[in-house]
Amino acid sequence: MVDNERVRFPKLKPAEPQGTHLLAVERQNASFKPEELSVYMHGQQYLDARESILNILQNDPILGDKSQRYYQGRDQRFDRAMLNAKRYAELIRQHNWNADEALIADMLIDEPNQFRLHRSMFMPTIANQGTEEQKDFFLRPAEKYQIIGCYAQTELGHGSNVQGLETTATYDPSTQSFILHSPTLTAAKWWIGGLGKAATHACVMARLITQGKDHGPHPFIVQVRSLEDHRPRNGVTVGDIGPKFGFNTVDNGFVMFDNYRIPHISMLAKFSQVVKATGEYVKPPNAKLSYGTMVFVRANIVMESRYVLARAATIAVRYAAVRSQFVDASNPKKLEGTSRTVETPVIDYNMVQYRLFPVIAQAYACFFTGREMYKMYNENQDRMAQGDYSFLADLHATSSGLKSLTTTISLAAIEQCRRACGGHGYSMFSGFGNFYQDYLPKVTWEGDNYILTQQTARYLGKTFRSVAANKGNQQLNTFSERYIQDYLSNSGARCPAQSAADFLNPEIILSAYRFRAAQMIETFVRKTDQENRTFNSMLVLVYQISRAHCQLFIVSNFLAAVFPGPTQKELPKEVLSVLRTMALLYALYTMEEELADFLCSQYLSSDQATMIKEQVVQLLGKVRPDAVALVDAFGLPDYLLNSALGDSKGEVYEKMTAMAEMEPLNHRAVHESYEEIIKPFVHAGKHLWKRDSNGIARL
Numbered sequence: 282m283v284d285n286e287r288v289r290f291p292k293l294k295p296a297e298p299q300g301t302h303l304l305a306v307e308r309q310n311a312s313f314k315p316e317e318l319s320v321y322m323h324g325q326q327y328l329d330a331r332e333s334i335l336n337i338l339q340n341d342p343i344l345g346d347k348s349q350r351y352y353q354g355r356d357q358r359f360d361r362a363m364l365n366a367k368r369y370a371e372l373i374r375q376h377n378w379n380a381d382e383a384l385i386a387d388m389l390i391d392e393p394n395q396f397r398l399h400r401s402m403f404m405p406t407i408a409n410q411g412t413e414e415q416k417d418f419f420l421r422p423a424e425k426y427q428i429i430g431c432y433a434q435t436e437l438g439h440g441s442n443v444q445g446l447e448t449t450a451t452y453d454p455s456t457q458s459f460i461l462h463s464p465t466l467t468a469a470k471w472w473i474g475g476l477g478k479a480a481t482h483a484c485v486m487a488r489l490i491t492q493g494k495d496h497g498p499h500p501f502i503v504q505v506r507s508l509e510d511h512r513p514r515n516g517v518t519v520g521d522i523g524p525k526f527g528f529n530t531v532d533n534g535f536v537m538f539d540n541y542r543i544p545h546i547s548m549l550a551k552f553s554q555v556v557k558a559t560g561e562y563v564k565p566p567n568a569k570l571s572y573g574t575m576v577f578v579r580a581n582i583v584m585e586s587r588y589v590l591a592r593a594a595t596i597a598v599r600y601a602a603v604r605s606q607f608v609d610a611s612n613p614k615k616l617e618g619t620s621r622t623v624e625t626p627v628i629d630y631n632m633v634q635y636r637l638f639p640v641i642a643q644a645y646a647c648f649f650t651g652r653e654m655y656k657m658y659n660e661n662q663d664r665m666a667q668g669d670y671s672f673l674a675d676l677h678a679t680s681s682g683l684k685s686l687t688t689t690i691s692l693a694a695i696e697q698c699r700r701a702c703g704g705h706g707y708s709m710f711s712g713f714g715n716f717y718q719d720y721l722p723k724v725t726w727e728g729d730n731y732i733l734t735q736q737t738a739r740y741l742g743k744t745f746r747s748v749a750a751n752k753g754n755q756q757l758n759t760f761s762e763r764y765i766q767d768y769l770s771n772s773g774a775r776c777p778a779q780s781a782a783d784f785l786n787p788e789i790i791l792s793a794y795r796f797r798a799a800q801m802i803e804t805f806v807r808k809t810d811q812e813n814r815t816f817n818s819m820l821v822l823v824y825q826i827s828r829a830h831c832q833l834f835i836v837s838n839f840l841a842a843v844f845p846g847p848t849q850k851e852l853p854k855e856v857l858s859v860l861r862t863m864a865l866l867y868a869l870y871t872m873e874e875e876l877a878d879f880l881c882s883q884y885l886s887s888d889q890a891t892m893i894k895e896q897v898v899q900l901l902g903k904v905r906p907d908a909v910a911l912v913d914a915f916g917l918p919d920y921l922l923n924s925a926l927g928d929s930k931g932e933v934y935e936k937m938t939a940m941a942e943m944e945p946l947n948h949r950a951v952h953e954s955y956e957e958i959i960k961p962f963v964h965a966g967k968h969l970w971k972r973d974s975n976g977i978a979r980l
Contacts, residue, residue, distance in 0.1 A: 321851070350923065388921070389918070395531060528718065579681065592921070606703075681733040688730060731820075
């Protein structure tokens with residue numbers, strides 16, 4: 282239907298049954314109350330804070346309207362993001378939000394902006410690696426946005442290889458200043474979020490050179506633009522790197538330095554220092570102290586992955602419950618109150634369940650693992666404060682591998698869920714487009730996902746050698762030491778499972794995961810130590826070892842949290858039951874995906890592999906009645922999802938058509954190109970036209 286100005290859909294309802302009815306039925310048939318699971322997972326205080334912040338954002342004149350996001354080009358989105366970033370900073374001050382509340386708001390706004398690295402990297406780096414004097418000098422103004430910062434480590438020629446960075450900071454004791462310099466084109470800092478147009482300052486990782494010696498990369502707080510007019514400082518070349526695959530609301534930038542002098546206070550000096558008068562270098566008390574910050578950042582990434590997985594699953598599962606296709610002859614459905622057969626909701630098809638339900642389980646698994654990572658981080662911080670660094674290496678190695686694993690599975694899950702939505706999954710209105718594009722960098726930044734696994738495997742190889750050499754005579758303090766010792770005490774063990782049901786036993790599952798990981802580490806150690814294989818020739822096994830270790834870590838935490846799990850007083854038995862099903866599905870589905878490793882370890886037989894596959898399918902059926910309730914328990918509001926397909930009421934097709942009406946191309950019935958381009962072609966055949974009784978031209 283067309284009026285003079287806009288294209289509009291006729292006011293019709295979708296075919297029966299209505300999506301609202303289908304979702305309502307799903308919720309009525311669930312075995313547990315989603316709100317009880319939400320409270321257990323998040324705590325009532327968090328949920329109340331999220332609801333309060335959501336109400337503020339939805340009613341805000343700037344941040345409340347997300348309706349134009351899917352129709353804007355980069356310039357428009359960038360300008361809008363600047364306004365959003367400013368308003369977000371104002372709301373933090375206005376409502377006195379703490380760090381956790383600000384993160385909730387950032388998650389709900391769901392738009393990378395020019396100030397994000399200022400909050401997430403620039404200020405935390407100063408807080409963790411700066412002296413009290415430097416905190417007063419740099420951090421206090423940054424907290425008030427009187428200076429705006431970013432984190433400049435990656436260079437045009439170097440990313441993961443931090444030791445290969447080329448930017449130098451040479452100390453000149455005669456002027457008590459550092460000379461920052463980019464000696465080559467590839468030394469240009471590149472990909473730096475917030476640097477392109479917004480930042481006044483950058484935390485620059487540069488090679489410290491003093492008294493003629495190169496001490497490797499160190500952090501420096503560097504002013505790159507004038508505080509008066511925001512123009513680049515003399516000796517600084519800075520700008521935006523251009524459009525990207527996604528993340529286009531952020532001004533990822535570049536910067537180069539031409540013998541640019543910065544004062545002595547610029548080098549963050551909590552751990553290592555340069556003596557002001559002489560240039561003497563003072564080493565940090567422990568070379569791995571900076572690992573603590575990296576562990577914290579990676580723990581945040583693991584926790585973020587649960588929201589990514591939850592969001593993808595919420596959209597796809599709700600849509601699968603509303604979308605109907607074909608008729609399942611083995612289970613035909615009737616329209617309520619009639620004898621008419623209707624199409625089957627696609628969520629009832631086994632293959633759709635196989636594609637979607639494990640993603641729900643992954644989200645819950647990442648919740649329990651992220652929670653454990655925070656706990657371990659805080660315990661380690663307490664230990665380090667007392668001079669005990671014995672757990673730091675293990676924690677760093679595990680966090681490196683987990684960052685790699687969780688971001689990899691999260692990215693794959695977004696695409697899996699998008700494809701499970703059929704053709705509509707390709708529409709921006711699905712909520713997957715910007716979501717996928719903006720999450721995509723996570724597999725590269727904070728450590729490339731393949732490179733990070735090398736840190737994990739190296740540590741595990743070292744741990745294996747240590748445990749083997751001590752032959753059980755040492756105290757086993759870490760997670761990896763304990764499962765390696767278990768393996769060494771019985772390396773000929775085999776899985777005792779006799780039926781598919783046996784794989785519902787958590788100890789049988791954990792024994793298989795422990796054996797597989799330890800056996801792979803043993804193979805790595807043997808090949809490097811006895812067969813003189815180069816590390817480069819082992820990189821595929823290295824990657825697999827890291828995955829095996831981290832999958833064991835996730836499964837261990839998930840199973841430990843629910844078997845035996847909370848008491849009836851803490852959690853209703855129906856909720857505990859569904860969490861146990863989630864834990865088993867995650868563990869067995871992951872085993873099925875990695876069956877080659879389990880079989881090569883010889884711990885599992887081919888018959889047992891078949892049992893696992895059978896049990897996974899049975900668990901899908903057990904999850905089916907609770908699928909919608911499980912994603913509802915994540916509590917992700919429509920404001921965040923911004924998805925027609927994932928609409929919480931099930932008004933999928935109403936939202937799709939309403940959003941299509943908002944497409945700027947539909948604001949005019951005839952496009953402005955008609956007169957110049959389309960009309961000459963069409964009117965060239967005017968001699969063929971005939972007019973009907975209403976005077977309408979037709980062929």
